[in-house]
Amino acid sequence: MRIIWVTLRTTFTVAIVCCLVYNLAVWAVAQAAAPGKANGSLIENAEGQVVGSKLIGQNFTEPGYFHGRVSSIDYEANGSGSPNYAPSNPELLKRAEASIAAWKTENPDVPVSEVPIDLITNSGSGLDPQISPQAAEAQVPRVSKVTGISEDDLRQMIEDHTQGRSLGLFGEPAVNVLELNLDVQAARK
Amino acid sequence: MxxxxxxxxxxxxxxxxxxAKPVGLYLAAAFDYGSSSRLNRVFxxxxxxxxxxxxxREENQSWKTYAASLIGSNAIMIFIIYLVLRFQGMLPLNPAGIANMEPSLAFNTAVSFMTNTDLQxxxxxxxxxYLSxxxxxxxxxxxxxxxxxxxxxxxxRGLTGKAAGNFFVDLIRALTRVLLPVAFVSALxxxxxxxxxxxxxxxxxxxxxxxxxxxxxGPIASFLAIKELGNNGGGFLGVNSAHPFENPNGLSNLLQILLMMLVTTSLPFAYGKMVGSLKQGRILFVSMLVMLIVMTGISLTAESAGNPVLNALGVQxxxxxxxxxEVRLxxxxSAFYSVITTAAETGAVNNMHDTLTPIGGLVPLANMMLNTVFGGMGVGFVNVLMYAIIAVFLSGLMVGRTPEFLGRKIEGKEMKLIAVTLLVQPFLILVPTAIALATHPETISNPGFHGLTQALYEFTSSAANNGSGFEGLGDANTFWNISTGIVMFLGRYISMVTLLAVAGSLAIKKPIPESSGTFRTDTAMFGAVFVGIVLIVGALTFFPAVVLGPIAEQLTL
Incomplete structure (x- = not known):
C-alpha cells in the first residue's frame, strides 16, 4: 500500500533531520561554545584529577565535612532515584527518626528544632548537590569543632557557595555541598 | 511558601x-494550505x-485516508522503534555496553514514546x-x-467545512515550522x-x-528540549527533570514550564483564527486557565503545609x-511543575509524584482524568472541543433545540461517536486498575490507601498519554509492560479515529445561519457551562476511585 511506502520514506528523511542533524548540531555548538557545561560541569582538583561534578551531589559522612541530603542510592551517579515513600508509609517515619537520632549524637550543640526538613528527607534524584542555607548553618558548630576552622570563616564559605534564586525569583537559594567542602578541605591543610 | x-x-x-495568542496566530498561518504567505517562502x-x-504528494486526503495514514504510519514507526530497542546491544554508540531490551519492555517503550506518553x-x-x-x-x-x-x-478544518488536508504534509510542517526550530534554540x-x-x-x-x-x-540537552516542547515527558535519565543534569536551576525549570505550555495554550487562539472568530478560542482559553489556577492553588496549599507525620518530629x-x-527547586x-506537567499531559517530573502529599498527588491525577486543562500537544485541544460539543448538546437538550456548533447541527451520529470516546477513557483506567490490584498486589510498594492510588495513577497516566508515574510501583515486569502498553495505544488512537470521524461528518454538513435562538459558544456563559460539564463528567466517573485513594489517605494521616 502507498501509505506504507510513504511512511518508510518519511521515516528515513525525518530520522536524518531530527535525529542525525538536530542532535549533532546541538552537540557541535554546545561543545564549541560551552565545553565545560556540555561535558557535565566536572570539577578537577589541583592535580587535575576529577573529584566530581558541580551539579551532582556526593556522599559525605565524615564529621569534618558538611553533609548533604538523604540519598537512598548513596549518591551513586550511574543511576538516580528515591525510595518513593508515600507520606503515609511507616518506613518514611522510621528513616526520618533514625536521621534525627544520628543528628543528636553528631551535633550535640544544635537542637533538633533548628534542623531544616531538607536534611532528613530524601531528594527526588538521590543526587541533590545542594542543601538549604539553614541546613548548612546548622552544621557549622560541628564542622568548626572537628576542623578547627572558625565559625565565621565557615559562614563566609557558605555564603560564597550559596546560589540564589534564578533571576531573583525562580527556585530557592541553595548551598553547593561539594564546592563548600572543597573549601573546607583546603582550609584544613 | x-x-x-x-x-x-x-x-x-x-x-x-x-x-499564547501570538503563537496561536503563527500556528494558524503555518498550517494554512491556501496562503501564499511569507512562511511558505521561508520553509x-x-x-x-x-x-x-x-x-x-501535496494533495488533500479523504477523512478516512487521513486517519489511515495517521494510524498506519504510527504503527509502522512503533515497529521500527521496537526493533532498534531489541537489538541495541549489538548496535554502535553504546559506550556503557547496555544490553538488548527484553520484548515486553521494548513493546512498552516503543508504544509509550510513539503515543506521546513516555511512560518509562x-x-x-x-x-x-546512546544510539537508542x-x-x-x-x-x-x-x-x-x-x-x-x-x-x-x-x-x-473539519469543523469549518474544509477538506482534511494531507497527514504527511501536516506532519512535516509541524516539524519544520514549529518543533525543530524551537527545540534547537531551547536545547542550546x-x-x-x-x-x-x-x-x-x-x-x-x-x-x-x-x-x-x-x-x-550524555546528549541530554537535545533530548530535553523536545521532551518538553512536544509534551512528551520521557526523561534521558531515570528521575527525569528532578536530576540536576536534566534541570540544573530555577531558570531551566522556568524554561521547561514555558515549553510545556507553549503550543497547547496557543491552540485555542489558532482555533479562533481558523474558524474566523478569536472570541471562540478566547473563552475556551480563559475557562482552562481558570481551572489551571484553581489546581495550582490547591496543590501549593497542600505541599506547603507539608507532611504532618514528619512535621510532628519537631524539625524546622x-x-x-x-x-x-530538590532543594534548588x-x-x-515542584508543586507548580507537577500541575503543569499533568495539565499539558507531558509527564516530565521535577519531583517524585509518589511522595507528594495525598492532596498534592490528587491534583495531577485529576488533571489527567479530566484531560481538558489544556491537555497534550494537539490531542488535548481536540478533547476540549469534544467537551465543547457535549456542552452545546446538553444545553440544546435543556431548551429543546437542535444543538449547533459553529453553525453545524450536532446530531445522533456525532453524539454516538463522542459517547464512545467518552466511555473508553474510564474503561481503560478503572478496569485495568481493578485487575492489577486483584492479580498483582505484590507490585504495589506503599501500604494502605496509597497503594490503590499507585495503580490508579499508572493507568490514568497511560490512558491520558501523560507518562508520569507513582514510581515506587514495581512496574518493570511483563504484566505492567503489556497492560499499560495496550492502554496507552487504545487511549491514544481510539479517540483519534472517532473524533476524526466526527470532524469528517461535520465537514459535509451545510452550515445554518446564526439566529437569535442560537446558543452562542463565545460567551462567558458558555465558558461556565463548559467547565461545569467537564467537572460533572469527571466527578461522576472517577469520584469513587479518588475517595478510596488519595482522599482516604489524607484523612488517615
Whole structure:
C-alpha cells in the first residue's frame, strides 16, 4: 500500500533531520561554545584529577565535612532515584527518626528544632548537590569543632557557595555541598 | 511558601498568557494550505525537498485516508522503534555496553514514546544506549507531537467545512515550522544553563572522601528540549527533570514550564483564527486557565503545609514537604511543575509524584482524568472541543433545540461517536486498575490507601498519554509492560479515529445561519457551562476511585 511506502520514506528523511542533524548540531555548538557545561560541569582538583561534578551531589559522612541530603542510592551517579515513600508509609517515619537520632549524637550543640526538613528527607534524584542555607548553618558548630576552622570563616564559605534564586525569583537559594567542602578541605591543610 | 515563590508562579503564568495568542496566530498561518504567505517562502524549499525524498504528494486526503495514514504510519514507526530497542546491544554508540531490551519492555517503550506518553519502565542510565536515545527515542519525541498537531489541524478544518488536508504534509510542517526550530534554540539555552550534551561515556570521579563515583551523562540537552516542547515527558535519565543534569536551576525549570505550555495554550487562539472568530478560542482559553489556577492553588496549599507525620518530629518545616524534592527547586516550583506537567499531559517530573502529599498527588491525577486543562500537544485541544460539543448538546437538550456548533447541527451520529470516546477513557483506567490490584498486589510498594492510588495513577497516566508515574510501583515486569502498553495505544488512537470521524461528518454538513435562538459558544456563559460539564463528567466517573485513594489517605494521616 502507498501509505506504507510513504511512511518508510518519511521515516528515513525525518530520522536524518531530527535525529542525525538536530542532535549533532546541538552537540557541535554546545561543545564549541560551552565545553565545560556540555561535558557535565566536572570539577578537577589541583592535580587535575576529577573529584566530581558541580551539579551532582556526593556522599559525605565524615564529621569534618558538611553533609548533604538523604540519598537512598548513596549518591551513586550511574543511576538516580528515591525510595518513593508515600507520606503515609511507616518506613518514611522510621528513616526520618533514625536521621534525627544520628543528628543528636553528631551535633550535640544544635537542637533538633533548628534542623531544616531538607536534611532528613530524601531528594527526588538521590543526587541533590545542594542543601538549604539553614541546613548548612546548622552544621557549622560541628564542622568548626572537628576542623578547627572558625565559625565565621565557615559562614563566609557558605555564603560564597550559596546560589540564589534564578533571576531573583525562580527556585530557592541553595548551598553547593561539594564546592563548600572543597573549601573546607583546603582550609584544613 | 514565600511571597517570592508566589510572585514567581504569577510571573510564569503571565508569560504563558502573553505567548499564547501570538503563537496561536503563527500556528494558524503555518498550517494554512491556501496562503501564499511569507512562511511558505521561508520553509517551502526545504519542505518540498523533504516531500520529494519522502514521496509525499501535496494533495488533500479523504477523512478516512487521513486517519489511515495517521494510524498506519504510527504503527509502522512503533515497529521500527521496537526493533532498534531489541537489538541495541549489538548496535554502535553504546559506550556503557547496555544490553538488548527484553520484548515486553521494548513493546512498552516503543508504544509509550510513539503515543506521546513516555511512560518509562526502564531507567535511562542503564536501560538504553546512546544510539537508542538519539535515534529512535528522539525520533518519537518529534513525530508523536507532530502527529498530535496534525490531528488538531485536521479536526479544526473539519469543523469549518474544509477538506482534511494531507497527514504527511501536516506532519512535516509541524516539524519544520514549529518543533525543530524551537527545540534547537531551547536545547542550546539548556546547555548554557548547565545541561550536558556529550557523547563521552560516564565520567569517573574520586570523591573527597575517597570513594569512586561514576557520573552518567550524555546528549541530554537535545533530548530535553523536545521532551518538553512536544509534551512528551520521557526523561534521558531515570528521575527525569528532578536530576540536576536534566534541570540544573530555577531558570531551566522556568524554561521547561514555558515549553510545556507553549503550543497547547496557543491552540485555542489558532482555533479562533481558523474558524474566523478569536472570541471562540478566547473563552475556551480563559475557562482552562481558570481551572489551571484553581489546581495550582490547591496543590501549593497542600505541599506547603507539608507532611504532618514528619512535621510532628519537631524539625524546622517552613520549606513544606521536601521528601522526593530538590532543594534548588523547592516546594513551590515542584508543586507548580507537577500541575503543569499533568495539565499539558507531558509527564516530565521535577519531583517524585509518589511522595507528594495525598492532596498534592490528587491534583495531577485529576488533571489527567479530566484531560481538558489544556491537555497534550494537539490531542488535548481536540478533547476540549469534544467537551465543547457535549456542552452545546446538553444545553440544546435543556431548551429543546437542535444543538449547533459553529453553525453545524450536532446530531445522533456525532453524539454516538463522542459517547464512545467518552466511555473508553474510564474503561481503560478503572478496569485495568481493578485487575492489577486483584492479580498483582505484590507490585504495589506503599501500604494502605496509597497503594490503590499507585495503580490508579499508572493507568490514568497511560490512558491520558501523560507518562508520569507513582514510581515506587514495581512496574518493570511483563504484566505492567503489556497492560499499560495496550492502554496507552487504545487511549491514544481510539479517540483519534472517532473524533476524526466526527470532524469528517461535520465537514459535509451545510452550515445554518446564526439566529437569535442560537446558543452562542463565545460567551462567558458558555465558558461556565463548559467547565461545569467537564467537572460533572469527571466527578461522576472517577469520584469513587479518588475517595478510596488519595482522599482516604489524607484523612488517615
Amino acid at each position: 514565600t511571597t517570592i515563590s508566589i510572585i514567581a508562579i504569577l510571573v510564569t503564568l503571565l508569560i504563558v498568557v502573553a505567548l 517551502g524549499p526545504v519542505e518540498r525537498l523533504i516531500y520529494r525524498i519522502s514521496g509525499v 519502565h526502564y531507567s535511562g542510565e542503564s536501560g538504553v544506549s 536515545q538519539i535515534s529512535v527515542l528522539v525520533f518519537a519525541l518529534f513525530v508523536s507531537p507532530a502527529t498530535g498537531l496534525a490531528l488538531v489541524m485536521a479536526f479544526i 539555552l539548556f546547555v548554557f544553563m548547565g545541561v550536558p550534551q556529550t557523547f563521552e561515556p560516564a565520567a569517573a570521579a574520586t570523591t573527597l572522601e575517597g570513594a569512586q563515583q561514576t557520573i552518567a551523562r 518545616h517552613s520549606q513544606g514537604s521536601m521528601e522526593g524534592k 523547592g516546594e513551590a516550583q
